[in-house]
Amino acid sequence: MSVRISPSILAADFVNLERDISRISNADLVHVDIMDNHFVSNLTFGLQMTERIQQVSTVPLDVHLMIDNPERWAPEYADLGAFAVTFHAEAAVDPVALARALRAQGTRAGVAVKPGTPIGPYLELLEEFDLVLVMTVEPGFGGQSFMDETMPKLRQLRELVDKRGLDVWLEVDGGIDERTIEIAAAAGADTFVAGSAVYRGADPSLRVTELRERALAHRH
Numbered sequence: 001m002s003v004r005i006s007p008s009i010l011a012a013d014f015v016n017l018e019r020d021i022s023r024i025s026n027a028d029l030v031h032v033d034i035m036d037n038h039f040v041s042n043l044t045f046g047l048q049m050t051e052r053i054q055q056v057s058t059v060p061l062d063v064h065l066m067i068d069n070p071e072r073w074a075p076e077y078a079d080l081g082a083f084a085v086t087f088h089a090e091a092a093v094d095p096v097a098l099a100r101a102l103r104a105q106g107t108r109a110g111v112a113v114k115p116g117t118p119i120g121p122y123l124e125l126l127e128e129f130d131l132v133l134v135m136t137v138e139p140g141f142g143g144q145s146f147m148d149e150t151m152p153k154l155r156q157l158r159e160l161v162d163k164r165g166l167d168v169w170l171e172v173d174g175g176i177d178e179r180t181i182e183i184a185a186a187a188g189a190d191t192f193v194a195g196s197a198v199y200r201g202a203d204p205s206l207r208v209t210e211l212r213e214r215a216l217a218h219r220h
């Protein structure tokens with residue numbers, strides 16, 4: 001099983017985004033957090049900014065939509081060329097219909113669940129998604145602590161994905177660092193978002209390499 005590291009530019013310097021994206025050119029994905037101040041109580045940026053990021057990034061975009069009404073916006077992020085577009089299950093009227101629409105656009109379709117949202121209803125629907133994002137913090141802010149209690153969801157997902165031989169990425173987001181990535185990898189995650197852990201030091205690309213090595217050493 002391969003692992004993917006997706007640094008979150010939520011922790012980057014917003015007036016030097018191009019520079020900070022170029023600092024993680026060894027990453028597998030670049031994680032772009034879209035917050036609307038409705039689904040979560042924080043606001044980041046939207047389509048126009050993401051389109052510029054898409055133009056300057058050599059690393060494929062992993063868009064995480066923390067917004068209401070994803071049916072209205074998710075296809076536009078797919079349209080601008082994002083590699084993966086993930087919307088929240090709690091915000092979507094019909095997650096399967098939206099995932100099908102995104103796939104028809106040629107994008108990897110992801111569904112995200114908050115820490116308190118059960119994964120049960122989605123286990124029978126795994127074939128409909130290319131990515132499941134298990135939030136390991138309450139969405140809205142970077143720099144929070146990893147919630148261990150979300151790991152049983154990953155273990156359930158990993159068992160089913162392997163049993164059915166599916167190509168579904170299992171992503172974790174929130175509080176991922178050199179220690180917690182080992183816990184998440186052992187529980188079955190293969191795609192790791194890290195904001196603070198990548199950008200807090202002097203050399204973000206070295207942090208990407210270190211995180212990848214730790215995930216590989218502890219993968220399921």
Ligand SMILES: O=C(CO)[C@H](O)[C@H](O)COP(=O)(O)O
Nearest residue numbers: 139140142143174175195196
């Ligand atoms: O979706 C998010 C917050 O809702 C971010 O992707 C996440 O918090 C990354 O930041 P950190 O690694 O610092 O926790």
Ligand SMILES: [Fe+2]
Nearest residue numbers: 033064173193
């Ligand atoms: Fe995120």
